Amino acid sequence: MGQLSVIAIAIVFGAAFIAPWLHRRLGDKCGIVLGLVPLAAAVLYASMVPTIAAGGAVAFRSEWVPSLGLAFDLRIDGLSLLFLLLISGIGVFVTWYAAGYLHGKKDLGRFYLYLFGFMGSMLGVVSSDHLVALFVFWELTSISSYLLIGYYHTAARSRASALQALLVTGTGGLAMLAGILLLGRMAGTYRVSELNALDAAALVAQPGFAAVLVLILLGAFTKSAQFPFHFWLPNAMEAPAPVSSYLHSATMVKAGVFLLARLHPLLSASPLWMPIVAPVGAVTMLLGVAMGLGQRDLKKILAYTTLSVLGTLTMLLGIGTEAAVKAAMVYLLAHALYKAALFMCAGSIDHETGTRDPDAVGGLRRAMPFTAAAALLAGLSMAGFPALLGFVGKEYFYKALIATDGQGALWEILGVSASVAMFALAATAAWKPFFGPLLPTPKHPHEAPWTMWIGPILLGVAGLKAGLFPGISGGMLIAPSVHAVLGSADHEIAYKLWHGWTLALGLSGVTVALGIVLYLAAPRIRAASARFAVLGRLGPERCYELLLSGTLGFADWLTRTTQNGYLRNYLLTIFLFTAALVLWTLPSELSLPDSSALIPLQFLPVVVCLLIIAGAVAACLALSRFYAILALGVVGLGVGMLFFLFSGPDLAMTQILVETLALVLFVLAFYRLPLFSHYSKLGTKIRDGIIAAGFGVVMTLVVLAEMGAGGADMSVSKFMGESSLPLANGRNVVNVILVDFRALDTLGEITVLAIAALGVWAIMRLRPKNTEKGGDK
């Protein structure tokens, strides 16, 4: 059965790559065919339900780099299975929905490539047992999400939002990678199943575990858009509706929550877990609904409620009691079902009426009956009406908060506030557009094609069915996932719709009453919210913008400063750094040659040296090309003389030959080259002169140090001297080295000369077209 988990991922990735081809063959219908792929994956995963409900797990292992402990490990337990079924199941409807929503778009094939790439990555994230593999899939979801958010790539806002999502989640991903590597080193394993089985208390007590926790939390918080990283999620609404429905409600943003749940048995042992995770979740929960109330765009409203739900889930996992985890899992399932449906309905409204302003649409129930029915079912679940899964979720949520030790009352107030606002927003998103008087819209409204309402209806019905018969989904999906999150199976999961007359039910009643009041006041809040828009400019998003523009500005400055295109500046940098580095190490090496080893001064060599010095100085000062050539010739021949005087006859011969040739070359070339021009100011010349003199002094010291050090390793030279006659039958050792021992070097040298000759020939023959400045004169 382990292979099935790989096959499911493989067929989804495979579908991604044939999607563009399929689109060319079938046109818009390709979406309907492609929808069968996640359906097949869902069936494969569903076949695992009995095994996992019985407490088992499905595992697959394939060694990758055994020496590094890297393996492709998949392991599906209750938590994974819940996510896998959501991803593949909702994936079917999103694929069909996109076929209708993006009907007639030329690059629909590309869209499906991204979408299925994302789907496969997401399946990989939730079924990976190895943290490194999980990270790889995690980053793949970031990249495919970037491509999907930026699908309307001609719109600047769309591109900016995509980049923002990528940078925020990508940065978090890098932090998470650091956390994963630290954790792996500490624990000695990267496998989640082994990590969760470790003695968490001992591991958590290790020094540096706080860093692990914070780094991994950064990854989870950025991905799940927790405060203060929440801003990318509402901006991601630039994406087409099926993307928002899939990535930004049901799946990708839940990856962060998934990670928190996945590592819950281990990380929650840390004393920092609850103080960090629960408050961040609570802030996000309240911030989401508060900002959602001010929005005038159905998709934005849904995005902010998604934020709020993600905050709720994070908060519940932060509290981490059995009741809280149970509530989180039910809430997660309920939210995925209703939110995916509502996003699709919002997209349909936009598609069919041309507007997403909740105050501009109304009374669409006659024109769009199926969409209205789906939205109503989903909206009731979101609002938490009895008989729907959302109600069960909310009851568990309240029960978990009531049961929280210590500040139970505080958590209850926070939870009820968020639920009241959630109720009002559910009514705004799901009731307001379809009921009341029919309002005029930019497009004449009519029902969307079946591909666009079948998904929301079925998801809505699923929410109703799961609510009415909680035992089925509870026993098969919720209980195993709760066991996986808590890390043990000895919890009795009582799961039912009706809990009797409890405090939680009372709070639900209060929620509905206050929610209706808030819904009636909502249009006025929206109207007033424009005045507070300025506050949005001060939020964390401003930090992101400053950081981004600051980084770009710094990179721009750095490039302009260091890569300025002036050859002289590059050379100056190289020379100064070389001199500085040599001076750094030289003093410890410097020992002047002792006087007994010195060769006494002799007339001829000293005169040659003086000639060379004079030639070099003259070359620098020469005012005409003729004197410059003469000076260079003096230097070259002088160097040849030195070779001759100090036992290098071959060198001397070569040098003198080459110098003669070079002289001829200079004479030939210089008269084709421009006259000496005088560009530099005197100040620059003096500055360069000082730098050059300093560099010369450093090099003099290097030569002295090297002579003083003496005793170079002579073993190679000795071997070559001894082998010269017996092996190569030659007495001139330098010649033997060149043509025998290092013959390949000489071959290389000849090749270089040949290439240089070809280059010179080509350059001289070249007749550039007159497009360049000046042309060929």
Added chain:
Amino acid sequence: MQIVLAITIGVLYAAAVYLLLRRGVVRVVMGVSLLSQAVNLLIFTAGGIKEGGSPFVAGASTSLANAADPLPQALILTAIVISFGVLAFTLAMAYRADKSTGTDDVDDLRSTDAQ
């Protein structure tokens, strides 16, 4: 003698650096040429200098006795020839750059795009 040689090499380096930092392309080419002379002499002295000890295997002996180190000499011999190739190529480049762009100021040659 070694100290005089060291100073000579230092002066060659200084002159090469000075010329390389000039803006006229011809002077830069001259700097390249001087730099290769300086480097060759540096390597030459690295083996330790010796008078009257050419690296030949003399008479019936099969080893080098009291002779200069042949290895740096072999390297320099290659370097001399290569630097000649480099010189020819740079001169050709300088010629072509001048003809194509109408300037011999390296500060004007900051971009590969026609300005």
